[in-house]
Amino acid sequence: MRFGPVSLEQAEGTILAHSLQLPTGKIAKGTLLSAQHLTNLAASGFGEVTVARLERGDLHEDVAAQALARAIVPDETAQGLRISGAGAGRVNLYAKSCGIVALDRPRLEAVNAVDPMISIATVPEYHRVDAEGMVATIKIIAYGVPEAQLSHAATGAGGALRVLPPVYRTATLIETRVSEEIPSDKGRRSMAGRLERMGMELTDRMVIPHREGELAEAIAYAPGEVILILTGSATSDPMDVAPQALRDAGGQVTRFGMPVDPGNLLFIGKLGEKSVIGLPGCARSPALNGADWVLERVICGIEVTSADIAAMGVGGLLKEIPTRPLPRRSGWNGTG
Structure with missing residues (x-):
C-alpha cells in the first residue's frame, strides 16, 4: 500500500486518508474517491489530497x-x-x-x-x-x-x-445461623443475582444451625447441581465447621483459602460429582470478589484446582474493602 498526497487528477479510486468538510458536505476518511468527489474537491479549491492506494496483493x-x-x-x-x-x-x-x-x-x-x-x-x-x-x-x-x-x-x-456457556441450571445455597434469629436474605439475594445472570436459579431457601452435624446432613441432601455454603460465622480454618461438615457428608475439600482480596476465606470441594463452594462473607455483597471467579468457572464446567486458585493472586487485589481499609494503608501498625 502506498500512502501520501496526490493530485486530484491521480486520486480517483483511491482511499481518502483524512476526513474533509466541504460546502457540499463531508467526505469521511476511508471513502473511495469517485469522479464526483474530485469535482467537489476541485470546486472547493483543493489541488491534492492525502490518500492510500492499494497495490497488487x-x-x-x-x-x-x-x-x-x-x-x-x-x-x-x-x-x-x-x-x-x-x-x-x-x-x-x-x-x-x-x-x-x-x-x-x-x-x-x-x-x-x-x-x-x-x-x-x-x-x-x-x-x-x-x-x-x-x-x-x-x-x-x-x-x-x-x-x-x-x-x-x-x-x-x-x-x-x-x-x-453454563452447564448447570440449579444451585442450592445453604445458610447457617449462629442464633435463633434467621439471617437477613441479603446474601441469598446477592447469590441469586449472580446465578440469574448465568441462567441459573436457586432451590428453596435452606437455613440451619451453625453446627457440623446439621450442616453435613444439609450438604448430603442438597438438591441443587452445585452446592453453595454461606456460614453465619466466618470459616477461618480448614478444620472449621463448614469444611469439616463437607467431609462428614462424604465429600472432600480440595482447597481452603484463596489469594484474592476480597474473598480470602473461600473453600472448594466435591461431594460425588457435585462441586461445593464455601463462600466468603463478602459474597453477601453483589460487588466483585474472589468467589465470583471460582463460581463462574464451576458453572461453565471448568474444573477449578488448588493450583488454579493459587494463580488468581496475581491480579487478585480487586478492591479496597470500605469496612476494613486500614490494613492496606502504609503506616498502619494495628493487628487483625
Missing part, C-alpha cells in the same frame, strides 16, 4: 478484518461467538450467550506479532460475558494490508477464542 481493511475474523472463528456455533459486519477496518466478536471466555493466549499473541497493522484485542481469559457482550475486536489499523501477511497472521488461529 493488498487487501482492503474491511475485507482483511472480515477474513481474519472468519479464520479465528471458523465455527460460530461451536465457539459461541457472533461475527459482526466490517466497517473502518474493524470487526467485533460478540458472545451468543452468557458464559465465560476461554482463549489461547500464545496463538492470539502470534496473530498480533505478524504485522503491527493486523490486530486483535480481547477481554481477559475467564472474563464473564452476557449474551451479546463484546469479546474481542479485530482491527486492521492501516487502510489495507498485504494478503500474504494476513494469511500468515491467520495461520493456526482457528478456535483460539470461544465462550463457554
Whole structure:
C-alpha cells in the first residue's frame, strides 16, 4: 500500500486518508474517491489530497478484518461467538450467550506479532460475558494490508477464542445461623443475582444451625447441581465447621483459602460429582470478589484446582474493602 498526497487528477479510486468538510458536505476518511468527489474537491479549491492506494496483493481493511475474523472463528456455533459486519477496518466478536471466555493466549499473541497493522484485542481469559457482550475486536489499523501477511497472521488461529456457556441450571445455597434469629436474605439475594445472570436459579431457601452435624446432613441432601455454603460465622480454618461438615457428608475439600482480596476465606470441594463452594462473607455483597471467579468457572464446567486458585493472586487485589481499609494503608501498625 502506498500512502501520501496526490493530485486530484491521480486520486480517483483511491482511499481518502483524512476526513474533509466541504460546502457540499463531508467526505469521511476511508471513502473511495469517485469522479464526483474530485469535482467537489476541485470546486472547493483543493489541488491534492492525502490518500492510500492499494497495490497488487493488498487487501482492503474491511475485507482483511472480515477474513481474519472468519479464520479465528471458523465455527460460530461451536465457539459461541457472533461475527459482526466490517466497517473502518474493524470487526467485533460478540458472545451468543452468557458464559465465560476461554482463549489461547500464545496463538492470539502470534496473530498480533505478524504485522503491527493486523490486530486483535480481547477481554481477559475467564472474563464473564452476557449474551451479546463484546469479546474481542479485530482491527486492521492501516487502510489495507498485504494478503500474504494476513494469511500468515491467520495461520493456526482457528478456535483460539470461544465462550463457554453454563452447564448447570440449579444451585442450592445453604445458610447457617449462629442464633435463633434467621439471617437477613441479603446474601441469598446477592447469590441469586449472580446465578440469574448465568441462567441459573436457586432451590428453596435452606437455613440451619451453625453446627457440623446439621450442616453435613444439609450438604448430603442438597438438591441443587452445585452446592453453595454461606456460614453465619466466618470459616477461618480448614478444620472449621463448614469444611469439616463437607467431609462428614462424604465429600472432600480440595482447597481452603484463596489469594484474592476480597474473598480470602473461600473453600472448594466435591461431594460425588457435585462441586461445593464455601463462600466468603463478602459474597453477601453483589460487588466483585474472589468467589465470583471460582463460581463462574464451576458453572461453565471448568474444573477449578488448588493450583488454579493459587494463580488468581496475581491480579487478585480487586478492591479496597470500605469496612476494613486500614490494613492496606502504609503506616498502619494495628493487628487483625
